[in-house]
Amino acid sequence: MEITGGAQPAPKKQPHALPKINKTVKAAGSIGQSASTYTYDAAGNTKSRTVDGDTQDLTWDHRNKLQNATSPGIGSVAMTGLAGKCLDVENGKTADGAAVQLLSCNETKPQQ
Incomplete structure (x- = not known):
């Protein structure tokens, strides 16, 4: 064969x-x-x-x-946390160590 x-x-x-x-x-x-x-x-x-x-x-x-x-x-998605709030990077910063906060979800890039 x-x-x-x-x-x-x-x-x-x-x-x-x-x-x-x-x-x-x-x-x-x-x-x-x-x-x-x-x-x-x-x-x-x-x-x-x-x-x-x-x-x-x-x-x-x-x-x-x-x-x-x-x-x-x-392709990123918002991270939803307590009380339906989204994880948000303060002022859309991209550097390591940028502060994060829980805010109302608004589908902006800082929440993705």
């Missing part, structure tokens, strides 16, 4: 890959626009995505397995 092959097939283009999303954001008496953009490698893996001004970079190995993803706020 002879077994041949084992190599991965050549990458195919992703004709249905989503390059950009535009959405209307409504908040307390104002309407704004938000855009999200996406880039892909030759195998169709997402290389980067920008959502609400935050860019996430993704690194893939030769087997198309995710190796690393940076995530400055993308």
